[in-house]
Amino acid sequence: MSNPLDTKTIGKLAEILDKNNLTELEYEDEGCRICLTRENKVVAPAPMMAPVAPMVSTPAVAASAAPTASAPAAPAQDEDYSKSPNAVKSPMVGVVYLSADPNTPNYVSVGDSVKEGDIVCLIEAMKTFNPVKAHKSGTVSKILVEGGDPVEYGEPLVIIE
Secondary structure (H helix, E strand, O other): OOOEEEEEEEHHHHHHHHHHOOOOEEEEEOEEEEEEOOOOOOOOOOOOOOOOOOOOOOOOOEEEEEEEOOOOOOOOOOOOOOOOOOOOEEOEEEEEOOOOOOOOOOOOOOOOOOOOOOOOEEEEEEOEEEEOOOOEEEOOOOOOOOOEEOOOHHHHHEEEE
């Protein structure tokens, strides 16, 4: 394929996503990665930069492409949490936000108790804010990212013990 970002390719990938009732599809060609995701719920709080009326969005297929060679490096961590069963991982490429807006407290802090399904942060991708939920109940032992950090698919965000 000469241009992996052409609209025909993205359209075909979106068809595959819909036809097979998938929530996520990742494709890589010539050093370019395309990640398509479909969310059932869309949360659109005001952006962190400036107060703006919330967007009204319908669930849709979001395409995000990032060259793999220039992906941002993960912050230095004492341990590698990428394979930890306690890690809440990013479901997509985007920007992480720890609260709905600058005037509200973070969804979680170190030491907080969380239940499975509680929102721990948001990932913004293509101007859509997607909630990231706890995969299990427990206590937040580490928060590995800061608000506004770019994150990759599968990157550990929060550790729940």
